[in-house]
Amino acid sequence: MATIAERPSVTRRGGFSPLRRQETIAGYLFLLPNIVGFLVFSSIPVLATFSISLLDWDLIRAPRFVGLDNYIKLLTADAVFRKVLVNTAYFVVGTVPAGIFLSLMLALAMNANVRGIAIFRAIFFIPVISASVAVAMMWRWLYNTDFGLINLALTGIGLPAVPWLSSTAWAMPAVIMMAIWKNLGYNMVIFLAGLQGIPAHLHEAAAIDGANTFQRFRHITLPMLAPTTFFVMVISMIGSFQVFDLAFVLTKGGPGDATNTMVMYIYNQAFQFFHMGYAASIAWVLFAIIFLITLGQHQLQKRWVHYEHE
Amino acid sequence: MARHLSRRELIGRLALPVLATAFVAACGGQTAAPAASGPSNAPAKPAEAAKPGAEAAKPGATPIYSNVVGTAVAAAKPVEGAKATGTMRYLYNATPGANEKVHLDLIDLYGKLYPNVTVEKIRVPDDAEGTRKLLSMIAANDVPDLFWNRQRTATPFIARGALLDLKPMVTADKIDLNDYWPSAIKTFSRGDGLYGLPNSASSNAYYFNADLYKASGIPLPSETAKKGPWNWNVLQEQAIKLTKGDGPNKQFGFDPVLSIYSVDMFIWQAGGKLWDDDLKECFLNSPEAVAGIQFLVDFPTKHKAMPTSAETGTSGSGGATDLFAGGRTAIKMAGRFVLDTLLKSNFEVGMAIAPEGPKANTTRGDDLAASIVKNAKNPEAAWAYAKMWTSDDGQKIVMDSRRSFTARRSFLNSDTMKTFLQPWEDLETYKLGLERTGVYVAPNHTGEVNAIFDRELNLAYLGEKSVKDATDTMKKEIDAVLQKPL
Numbered sequence: 001m002a003t004i005a006e007r008p009s010v011t012r013r014g015g016f017s018p019l020r021r022q023e024t025i026a027g028y029l030f031l032l033p034n035i036v037g038f039l040v041f042s043s044i045p046v047l048a049t050f051s052i053s054l055l056d057w058d059l060i061r062a063p064r065f066v067g068l069d070n071y072i073k074l075l076t077a078d079a080v081f082r083k084v085l086v087n088t089a090y091f092v093v094g095t096v097p098a099g100i101f102l103s104l105m106l107a108l109a110m111n112a113n114v115r116g117i118a119i120f121r122a123i124f125f126i127p128v129i130s131a132s133v134a135v136a137m138m139w140r141w142l143y144n145t146d147f148g149l150i151n152l153a154l155t156g157i158g159l160p161a162v163p164w165l166s167s168t169a170w171a172m173p174a175v176i177m178m179a180i181w182k183n184l185g186y187n188m189v190i191f192l193a194g195l196q197g198i199p200a201h202l203h204e205a206a207a208i209d210g211a212n213t214f215q216r217f218r219h220i221t222l223p224m225l226a227p228t229t230f231f232v233m234v235i236s237m238i239g240s241f242q243v244f245d246l247a248f249v250l251t252k253g254g255p256g257d258a259t260n261t262m263v264m265y266i267y268n269q270a271f272q273f274f275h276m277g278y279a280a281s282i283a284w285v286l287f288a289i290i291f292l293i294t295l296g297q298h299q300l301q302k303r304w305v306h307y308e309h310e
Numbered sequence: 311m312a313r314h315l316s317r318r319e320l321i322g323r324l325a326l327p328v329l330a331t332a333f334v335a336a337c338g339g340q341t342a343a344p345a346a347s348g349p350s351n352a353p354a355k356p357a358e359a360a361k362p363g364a365e366a367a368k369p370g371a372t373p374i375y376s377n378v379v380g381t382a383v384a385a386a387k388p389v390e391g392a393k394a395t396g397t398m399r400y401l402y403n404a405t406p407g408a409n410e411k412v413h414l415d416l417i418d419l420y421g422k423l424y425p426n427v428t429v430e431k432i433r434v435p436d437d438a439e440g441t442r443k444l445l446s447m448i449a450a451n452d453v454p455d456l457f458w459n460r461q462r463t464a465t466p467f468i469a470r471g472a473l474l475d476l477k478p479m480v481t482a483d484k485i486d487l488n489d490y491w492p493s494a495i496k497t498f499s500r501g502d503g504l505y506g507l508p509n510s511a512s513s514n515a516y517y518f519n520a521d522l523y524k525a526s527g528i529p530l531p532s533e534t535a536k537k538g539p540w541n542w543n544v545l546q547e548q549a550i551k552l553t554k555g556d557g558p559n560k561q562f563g564f565d566p567v568l569s570i571y572s573v574d575m576f577i578w579q580a581g582g583k584l585w586d587d588d589l590k591e592c593f594l595n596s597p598e599a600v601a602g603i604q605f606l607v608d609f610p611t612k613h614k615a616m617p618t619s620a621e622t623g624t625s626g627s628g629g630a631t632d633l634f635a636g637g638r639t640a641i642k643m644a645g646r647f648v649l650d651t652l653l654k655s656n657f658e659v660g661m662a663i664a665p666e667g668p669k670a671n672t673t674r675g676d677d678l679a680a681s682i683v684k685n686a687k688n689p690e691a692a693w694a695y696a697k698m699w700t701s702d703d704g705q706k707i708v709m710d711s712r713r714s715f716t717a718r719r720s721f722l723n724s725d726t727m728k729t730f731l732q733p734w735e736d737l738e739t740y741k742l743g744l745e746r747t748g749v750y751v752a753p754n755h756t757g758e759v760n761a762i763f764d765r766e767l768n769l770a771y772l773g774e775k776s777v778k779d780a781t782d783t784m785k786k787e788i789d790a791v792l793q794k795p796l
Contacts, residue, residue, distance in 0.1 A: 256774070271442045
């Protein structure tokens, strides 16, 4: 049966047919706004930041080309950068595994088929859509040493009050707890979608074979959720490396430099210290770190992530 | 498999970042001043252009209007012969409401005096955001004409040549700079240039909760200051006596002193200096400076008489102001900007001069000025605005705003001055404080120095570092910053 699709789209001379060419042009025209937007607002600024990272520039006077000096100084002579790097790693390690575990547990609980479950899901999602500044202000009160709810609970059970935001030891755990709470709902929704994509017959077959709840979770749910878990892990890790607003409002990087993170350091270098080139070089180092870790995760996923089509 | 690049491909790939670098450099160069030239002393055209209009707006030359600022604004007449026209872009920081009132009133007055000029308001919430905004606008070659400048935002822009030297205009319009507080002139001067026309001073005073003093049977600081002695020992003794209770209802004797712009006073009073006059060496770990900082740090760590950041609930000064307004702090060191907050409190307020230190009685202040940005499109209109602000009419609006204090001696001594003060505000105390104000000479790398200072002071306040260790770190790190070229 002859159809339009059977018409040759490539001419004898190897070029596209006029119709195919027209369709291609039309396709690119439809894509053009997005391509232009991507180039103007993403690609070119990203390339420009690399160029800026090679400059000594305060945005006021003429920039001076310094080659790789910013990178050399950053990696060899900047003690604060080392500190913020460690702080950021601390934050990532503190938020990502715990965040994934807790959001998975929450998703399992929210996957129950009970009346009103949508309301509970919405409640847990509220922190995600709440403004970071408002969330940080609320947690500031929760962490208040004298009359914060958390310390009231601790002292209520006979534990000492914790100086959450005024101790170099406790400030980062305080930021981590707040960040986990803020992002729990987002990861929960993704896990929930993953859970609901697991065919019910797998659980039914396992139950008939005598598998208990934990065994079904261990041998069916977790492996089937592996692609979702991988996605959540990558997204959470990237988001954690980029932490800024929550820590900035809650602690401003203090006390001392206890909660100063890489993005906060970029911000300070650029807009407090007028070192735009140096700030850009930190941004590129941060990009390199995230890129390499994501690449590593992508390589490692072959060992534990299995897709249905495989 | 790895593929070797041809020479053409290699050149092509390397060319991209180089071209982009050149592009950025070219863009930046359009707005930039020569790297090593510093502030320009080039003659300023606008002075001559603004001359005719200057007569009416010159300090002291404008007619005095009634005490009600709104009525006076309504009665203002256009300045005859004023050449200022077009749009004047004005960058200022304020939160909407009472905080912005001074700017809106001034813009209103300006609109009456210069009806041919439209003011384009560029409002940002605070001075940190103002710095970022100005920086971005300069980079984009889209500068505002006028910038509301202050002590802590001035140096980075002056040092980098981003502001117009107003000296030629001041000279042309015969403005008497001796009429302004010396600290204000020094703050906005560099070399022979003047980069801001002072318009208000945040005169420093010690505001106190008279109810708490009376309840403890302690003479009011205003009385003590008159009889003497009123010094560090007395302040410390009173603060300890006034500190009572525990937990959420604890009452504190003294208010947190958090930034370098306030701590400097204690260092001066102890006989110390922050750095040398050439801004090349930090003296913060000198015995005198350590004594000044130790005096402050002892309040929360030793005497428990000053709230910590955990107790104020913030790392900034807002929580401390709330504590005082809530009646939980006996004495607060602040500028007149707290007046609105104090008027809402339900206790009797009083004020006194800062107590004397062991070596000096220097006080601190925070001067504000109108700066014209280099490459401004309408410097004539901006200069006319700066002069209007500092005129008698402008100063009335400043005083009426209850956010600041007059920048001019002659206005302070005028008859109308008292009409703007609360019954408990003491003009002589303000005057004495302003005459004694020391000048904080900000280093070129202000932001970096402040970050180091704040971090180490915070650790000392929290008891996580001794003052000696904290100031040694300050010295080491700030010295390195001071040595850096601009």
